[in-house]
Amino acid sequence: xxxxxxxxxxxxxxxxxxxxxxxxxxxxxxxxxxxxxxxxxxxxxxxxxxxxxxxxxxxxxxxxxxxxxxxxxxxxxxxxxxxxxxxxxxxxxxxxxxxxxxxxxxxxxxxxxxxxxxxxxxxxxxxxxxxxxxxxxxxxxxxxxxxxxxxxxxxxxxxxxxxxxxxxxxxxxxxxxxxxxxxxxxxxxxxxxxxxxxxxxxxxxxxxxxxxxxxxxxxxxxxxxxxxxxxxxxxxxxxxxxxxxxxxxxxxxxxxxxxxxxxxxxxxxxxxxxxxxxxxxxxxxxxxxxxxxxxxxxxxxxxxxxxxxxxxxxxxxxxxxxxxxxxxxxxxxxxxxxxxxxxxxxxxxxxxxxxxxxxxx
Amino acid sequence: xxxxxxxxxxxxxxxxxxxxxxxxxxxxxxxxxxxxxxxxxxxxxxxxxxxxxxxxxxxxxxxxxxxxxxxxxxxxxxxxxxxxxxxxxxxxxxxxxxxxxxxxxxxxxxxxxxxxxxxxxxxxxxxxxxxxxxxxxxxxxxxxxxxxxxxxxxxxxxxxxxxxxxxxxxxxxxxxxxxxxxxxxxxxxxxxxxxxxxxxxxxxxxxxxxxxxxxxxxxxxxxxxxxxxxxxxxxxxxxxxxxxxxxxxxxxxxxxxxxxxxxxxxxxxxxxxxxxxxxxxxxxxxxxxxxxxxxxxxxxxxxxxxxxxxxxxxxxxxxxxxxxxxxxxxxxxxxxxxxxxxxxxxxxxxxxxxxxxxxxx
Numbered sequence: 001x002x003x004x005x006x007x008x009x010x011x012x013x014x015x016x017x018x019x020x021x022x023x024x025x026x027x028x029x030x031x032x033x034x035x036x037x038x039x040x041x042x043x044x045x046x047x048x049x050x051x052x053x054x055x056x057x058x059x060x061x062x063x064x065x066x067x068x069x070x071x072x073x074x075x076x077x078x079x080x081x082x083x084x085x086x087x088x089x090x091x092x093x094x095x096x097x098x099x100x101x102x103x104x105x106x107x108x109x110x111x112x113x114x115x116x117x118x119x120x121x122x123x124x125x126x127x128x129x130x131x132x133x134x135x136x137x138x139x140x141x142x143x144x145x146x147x148x149x150x151x152x153x154x155x156x157x158x159x160x161x162x163x164x165x166x167x168x169x170x171x172x173x174x175x176x177x178x179x180x181x182x183x184x185x186x187x188x189x190x191x192x193x194x195x196x197x198x199x200x201x202x203x204x205x206x207x208x209x210x211x212x213x214x215x216x217x218x219x220x221x222x223x224x225x226x227x228x229x230x231x232x233x234x235x236x237x238x239x240x241x242x243x244x245x246x247x248x249x250x251x252x253x254x255x256x257x258x259x260x261x262x263x264x265x266x267x268x269x270x271x272x273x274x275x276x277x278x279x280x281x282x283x284x285x286x287x288x289x290x291x292x293x294x295x296x297x298x299x300x301x302x303x304x305x306x307x308x309x310x311x312x313x314x315x316x317x318x319x320x321x322x323x324x325x326x327x328x329x330x331x332x333x334x335x336x337x338x339x340x341x342x343x344x345x346x347x348x349x350x351x352x353x354x355x356x357x358x359x360x361x
Numbered sequence: 362x363x364x365x366x367x368x369x370x371x372x373x374x375x376x377x378x379x380x381x382x383x384x385x386x387x388x389x390x391x392x393x394x395x396x397x398x399x400x401x402x403x404x405x406x407x408x409x410x411x412x413x414x415x416x417x418x419x420x421x422x423x424x425x426x427x428x429x430x431x432x433x434x435x436x437x438x439x440x441x442x443x444x445x446x447x448x449x450x451x452x453x454x455x456x457x458x459x460x461x462x463x464x465x466x467x468x469x470x471x472x473x474x475x476x477x478x479x480x481x482x483x484x485x486x487x488x489x490x491x492x493x494x495x496x497x498x499x500x501x502x503x504x505x506x507x508x509x510x511x512x513x514x515x516x517x518x519x520x521x522x523x524x525x526x527x528x529x530x531x532x533x534x535x536x537x538x539x540x541x542x543x544x545x546x547x548x549x550x551x552x553x554x555x556x557x558x559x560x561x562x563x564x565x566x567x568x569x570x571x572x573x574x575x576x577x578x579x580x581x582x583x584x585x586x587x588x589x590x591x592x593x594x595x596x597x598x599x600x601x602x603x604x605x606x607x608x609x610x611x612x613x614x615x616x617x618x619x620x621x622x623x624x625x626x627x628x629x630x631x632x633x634x635x636x637x638x639x640x641x642x643x644x645x646x647x648x649x650x651x652x653x654x655x656x657x658x659x660x661x662x663x664x665x666x667x668x669x670x671x672x673x674x675x676x677x678x679x680x681x682x683x684x685x686x687x688x689x690x691x692x693x694x695x696x697x698x699x700x701x702x703x704x705x706x707x708x709x710x711x712x713x714x715x716x717x718x719x720x721x722x
Binding site: 154158217218220248249251256258262265282283286287 | 483516518519575576577580581583584585613614616618619621624645646647648658661662665666
């Protein structure tokens, strides 16, 4: 057992396979850095034996990101082999999702050493002749986590279950939606509720072992994919917590967001916000409006299909001094008239209570 | 030249190739029926030599849909061969876009007789071994209109041109968005404006000979596809009129709609509505709110990215008595405080004037 392991790594809806994971996170080992790397470190950290990030080689992962295991950071996949990994996870997601040439040598090194490769890129590594050949030679496999399952279909009328569906959304990409969804699911289960986590992105799918990365699904079928996942989850749960994608405010990804809200049949929402984000990620020049306006916008868009009030705000306070974080949470709560939790403190109680109030009064 | 031809068939941005088209429109030859069939009859009607719809065999197309050429309606593709067609267009779009088995024999009959086949289905006919083989044997080709072009990419920051981008949207699917976009483009051109039509669906692409059916694009790349098309169109136009898809109110397709609005960088919108639609198509149980609320919702969703007021309403009055249509238009105009045109009467003037006022004051 690696030092730094905590109880969160035993969540029953997170996989525990005893794998020995090396994460490729070139340039990403920082707070609010590579999302897939962070998700694995946080929730499958006991399986992570090394991280590749040349800039930070020599450090340990927990120092760089602020949580997770003390896994060593090394320069190359070849260097990581001394830690006897059996899987290489691509922990970074370049915009557009294409494998940069510089990363190809890492992947080839892993495959040739017999490591399975898990990738969440838009470009499927298993379809790449050189990589597929290397996997065959190495006797290992490539898992393209974003590859959509078949059949795909549009959302069906009447296909929404009776479950309480909570969509965890955000003011932007990379603000803490997946983490909030996992923590909220876990809190509800601890309270004795039958709650299920619905993964909709590559990291969530790697953690849960099922789900669909909906941003890789043909746009006409996004709502249908969400509907099908919610129906699957609702077969064994009363509360279905859907990991959100993108943001209504993000010009490149807003369509994915809305497809998920309507497709999942959301009847409540939790809004995630990162305190240091005044404009959306990527240089698009889009300002994030005051949070009460964002709440109103989400509710207005959901309403024609299903009434889905935002019941709480999950505030990502990464990098903020604790007293300032508390003051900000109080201020956001005043502005939105909603319960606000600091997602770094793991205190999902107020969010969970707000969710239960919404459905059980 | 077939009787019924009118001047609209000479729009310069609509293709005129002297093809001899037979349309497969099984069950669809009715007012507000098959959309692709209707679009071809309206805008390429002089090239349509026959329509296949067993239910209405013996009638002529214009009687059934209320416009277009007096093309004979026949029972099968084999029967249509006496009219010497050279292309078979699939004019119907089953939900989900898969080729029903019953239509396969029509397609095979066409290919074996040497007809090219144009299809807007989600399932690509060119990838079907039996159909691809028949095409090779028949010496003809299959055009899968929905097949997305490569490369695909997410929307880029700063990728929006200076052009006046008008997004033509609707309260639902199948209400007249494409027709309104074509007519508005044409009206602006007649006024001496450099205006371009951006096709975003399979029928629009068949008519214009370029464009992308965005509902078949991977969801992460919808906004990027819209952005790229607008940039292409803006290279030779000051007014870019974007054909909308779906509706913010439709639970199965709303994501495609929002991806297009934000991706195209819309800075004005025109709202299309079909008077006889109180709930959205498909049995989803979603009521269409009062139009002033729909206008507010569209504007609120666009606003964080770009201010895009709805400047006019295009009312589809198909099936409504003329005096009732005029009264309804007046009432909608009162409720929304917007100019309202009856799209059946071809009077795009008030919409066009509202668009020009938005951008030129």
